Amino acid sequence: MALLSLFAPCPRGLEEPLAAELKSLGGTDVALLPGGVQFRGTIELSYRVNLWSRIASRVLLQVKRAEYQNEQDLYDLARSVRWGGWFAPDQTLRVDVTAIRSPLRSLEFATLRVKDAICDRFRDEVGRRPTVDTRFPEIRVSVFLTQDSATLYLDTSGEPLFKRGYRTDSVEAPLRENLAAGILALTGWAPEEVLFDPMCGSGTFLIEAALIAHGIAPGANRAFGFERLIGFEPRQWERLLTEAKDLRRPAAQPSIYGSDRSEQAVTATLNSLHGLGLEASVKVSKMNALHAEAPATAGILVSNPPYGVRIGEESELLTYFPQLGNTLKQRFAGWRCYFLTDAMNFPGLIRLRESRRTPLFNGAIECRLFEFRMVTGSVKKGPSPAER
Ligand SMILES: C[S@@+](CC[C@H](N)C(=O)[O-])C[C@H]1O[C@@H](n2cnc3c(N)ncnc32)[C@H](O)[C@@H]1O
Incomplete structure (x- = not known):
């Protein structure tokens, strides 16, 4: 099975325990970065980490990475990805851009350009394009910019992983x-x-x-973004859920x-x-x-x-x-x-x-x-x- 490049963001300061957790779940080439941990693994590992990680905020799957200088480079990079291999044009989409020391003046504009590139690619290929839904998107694309590199990720988690689904009452300032x-x-x-x-x-x-x-x-007890991606293996996922039940x-x-x-x-x-x-x-x-x-x-x-x-x-x-x-x-x-x-x-x-x-x-x-x-x-x- 092909090994994917994955990135798990986490609250800053928890990179070390997260790295240990990812290793114990089967991640390889584990590397600490500020605010998260990079690792490699199969698509099944991405399901497993979503299910079992107690510390990660999300699991992001890297689809492309390149150097960039301006918004046009970002547009070209996003347009070069065959998004139709990951999701369908009738699914709703949200794009998020985060940056550390990016030379771009507006991250909002960068977000629009990436969204346009994804939609233009779909329109070229199948004549239809996804619609944007910022509140309940089916597909989330995350872009991470540094001073000179841009990385495009598909978010395999959907809702952040700290949303476990067990809170019933709303109280003041609960910890994540x-x-x-x-x-x-x-x-x-x-x-x-x-x-x-x-x-x-x-x-x-x-x-x-x-x-x-x-x-x-x-x-x-929750749903994940990967369940909405093309190629999702329900049987593999069922197996992981059954294994988890047996481990209780x-x-x-x-x-x-x-x-x-x-x-x-x-x-x-x-x-x-x-x-x-x-x-x-x-x-x-x-x-x-x-x-x-x-x-x-x-x-x-x-x-x-x-x-x-x-x-x-x-x-x-x-x-x-x-x-x-x-x-x-x-x-x-x-x-x-x-x-x-x-x-x-x-x-x-x-x-x-x-x-x-x-x-x-x-x-x-x-x-x-x-x-x-x-x-x-x-x-x-x-x-x-x-x-x-
Ligand atoms: C920041 S909150 C804790 C949030 C908690 N970690 C969570 O995840 O929901 C602080 C809590 O301390 C409680 N508290 C404040 N003074 C207290 C005291 N003298 N004895 C017991 N609890 C107290 C408050 O009622 C509040 O629930």
Whole structure:
């Protein structure tokens, strides 16, 4: 079977765990780039990665790559592709262009030129052309521009892969599912270990952990772009889905715990777990994190605390965070604790010294994942930066 060039974008900062995941799924020639991972594999591998990757945002299939200088080069490049081998003119289309240091003045115009080239190619060959649908397109073409190279991709995912289809309630600022899964990978958590999120919101960390513990494929309950491409092999896909069902396993004792002080957040978490049939695997309760007790003598605490703390800003969080630090110190000795936050001074705010800080992007927001290894007496002496 022919090997394809594939690219999986991901939240920036998760390239390494994504590369490890792609290798374990069977990807070859795996190479890290900023914001994603390049790899090679068969069309079947592209199905498999869509079904199983917990960290990728999409799986893009490279159809052409060349140097370019201007919009005309881009048009010529797009027109040189035999799109009719990939999809039909009666399918709807969306083109997206992203760029790093491109000399082009307008990415909107570049998008139009690529769309025109695809449509002109179809019109030349069959006398009909696809129509554009930016909201629910059947086919998505992605273009990635650097200073001098243009790469055209077909999007095999369709809707981004973080849309797993398990969210039932809308809550404020939920983490993207693939960011949460990538953070779990960065913490090194394994299903045998206890996991706790004391500010769980809609429960993204807990649900992603439960999916991992049960060996459930994150894409088992959704549709993909590749199903709409010419040459789609339904039998191959059915085989992968059956294999995924067979790999589901019952988790042992529930060792995943979550809480939030908001009733609405607890309900949202429980509803999603219920929809997945996983409510017995995660213990969720309504609680202020400051009253949390460690559910075991050791484990991994991972959380995404409320945002919006700047040095010197008057905020209830400025009193909450030092208290949270005290709770960790008094009741979580023996635990490894991870917090994803955009507050770069977070260790100062909770008065703990971090053992690791990993840059990550939550959408466009630059964040850090702070690691604190809790041993007795790990609270900093002296005033925190927040108090100075
Ligand atoms: C940024 S959200 C977490 C989002 C979550 N990771 C998700 O994916 O949905 C922060 C959460 O902290 C909760 N929270 C704030 N203060 C709290 C406290 N003192 N105790 C427990 N939960 C708290 C809020 O109710 C909110 O759900």
